[in-house]
Amino acid sequence: AKRTFASSSTLNNVIKNVTVIGGGLMGSGIAQVAAQAGQNVTLVDISQDVLKKSETNIQNSIGRVGKKLYKDDPAAGKQFVEESLSRIKYISDAQKSVEQADLVVEAIVENLEIKHKLFKSLDEAAPSKTLFASNTSSLSIGEIASVTKRKDRFGGLHFFNPVPVMRLLEVIRIPETTDESYKAMMAWGKAVGKTCITCKDTPGFVVNRLLVPYVAEAVRMLERGDASAEDIDIAMKLGAGYPMGPIELGDYTGLDTGLFILEGWHKKFPDNELFKPPQIQKKLVQEGKLGRKTGEGFYKYT
Numbered sequence: 001a002k003r004t005f006a007s008s009s010t011l012n013n014v015i016k017n018v019t020v021i022g023g024g025l026m027g028s029g030i031a032q033v034a035a036q037a038g039q040n041v042t043l044v045d046i047s048q049d050v051l052k053k054s055e056t057n058i059q060n061s062i063g064r065v066g067k068k069l070y071k072d073d074p075a076a077g078k079q080f081v082e083e084s085l086s087r088i089k090y091i092s093d094a095q096k097s098v099e100q101a102d103l104v105v106e107a108i109v110e111n112l113e114i115k116h117k118l119f120k121s122l123d124e125a126a127p128s129k130t131l132f133a134s135n136t137s138s139l140s141i142g143e144i145a146s147v148t149k150r151k152d153r154f155g156g157l158h159f160f161n162p163v164p165v166m167r168l169l170e171v172i173r174i175p176e177t178t179d180e181s182y183k184a185m186m187a188w189g190k191a192v193g194k195t196c197i198t199c200k201d202t203p204g205f206v207v208n209r210l211l212v213p214y215v216a217e218a219v220r221m222l223e224r225g226d227a228s229a230e231d232i233d234i235a236m237k238l239g240a241g242y243p244m245g246p247i248e249l250g251d252y253t254g255l256d257t258g259l260f261i262l263e264g265w266h267k268k269f270p271d272n273e274l275f276k277p278p279q280i281q282k283k284l285v286q287e288g289k290l291g292r293k294t295g296e297g298f299y300k301y302t
């Protein structure tokens with residue numbers, strides 16, 4: 001009987017079925033927080049190997065969250081973990097995965113052409129009500145959305161690594177995003193436990209527009225020999241209260257990822273000195289020293 005009191009637009013705003021495309025670092029985290037919040041999640045990747053790995057990573061990470069949330073009640077913690085895990089389906093067919101979706105969050109490689117190809121095919125396969133969002137770090141949401149016929153139901157949902165821990169979600173509106181779509185995305189972000197802020201479709205939105213040049217300047221500082229990597233990191237942790245120093249953070253995010261973002265912006269905005277890719281970072285990436293994930297970047301990890 002309750003349903004009859006709700007307007008159709010309110011009902012349309014209820015997101016229960018979420019499809020996350022890309023089962024890597026970010027996609028598996030996004031799938032996890034949605035499942036923890038009680039939603040039905042479909043996680044998609046082109047690689048079966050990745051899907052297997054993401055399942056293991058999600059199990060480990062939900063285990064940590066469960067332990068923390070249910071410190072004094074291990075049985076309830078176990079139930080939370082099992083129920084959350086049971087809400088996630090792992091599949092490799094992207095078109096099929098969106099047939100029942102209320103929301104699609106894309107977290108595949110940071111490449112405009114590949115994202116275009118994916119969104120074109122999803123646009124054909126998904127019902128017209130389905131909201132589309134990209135988790136891109138550095139590309140324009142408007143440019144990504146341009147290949148679809150649903151710019152009014154398109155936005156950015158930008159999460160932070162590690163997704164289960166970082167509390168922020170940037171919600172990006174493009175001029176075409178309707179109020180209804182925007183509100184549904186904000187409500188969904190809140191439902192998955194994040195504090196949402198509203199951003200325009202500008203390079204790097206808020207966080208990366210500040211963080212990427214900051215890390216690059218720290219690398220340039222190291223390049224100039226102004227201070228050692230260790231001292232730069234100690235400085236920002238103890239002098240500015242950051243949980244990680246900028247050099248550590250560069251290694252944590254991936255030096256290739258950081259360089260890729262800088263190179264893209266440098267090409268688009270050649271006059272902005274802040275976006276100039278540092279030489280020593282280019283060299284490390286060429287040598288395959290990408291940071292924590294390869295065991296070496298500015299620091300060595302054993």
Ligand code: CAA
Binds near residue numbers: 062136160253
């Ligand atoms: N899953 C679940 N829980 C996790 C986790 C994961 N993957 N990683 C860490 N945790 C939990 C730990 O269990 C721990 O919980 P307790 O406090 O209950 O013990 C807590 O988080 C802290 O973890 P650790 O003790 O292992 O380590 P820490 O205190 O050094 O915190 C950190 C780790 C949260 C990563 C912290 O160092 C940090 O906030 N660093 C900065 C991260 C950052 O800036 N991220 C943004 C990068 S930019 C980006 O993502 C955007 C982009 O587009 C590139």
Ligand code: NAD
Binds near residue numbers: 023024107108109118
């Ligand atoms: P990742 O390399 O860990 O994962 C990407 C996954 O996408 C891979 O597993 C790959 O197999 C899969 N994939 C590629 N093409 C696909 C397709 N057509 N269909 C289905 N799956 C496909 O990358 P990531 O770090 O998780 O980043 C994903 C997105 O999130 C990027 O747009 C990135 O800019 C953004 N992002 C990254 C971070 C970060 O700190 N790493 C933070 C916020 C946002």
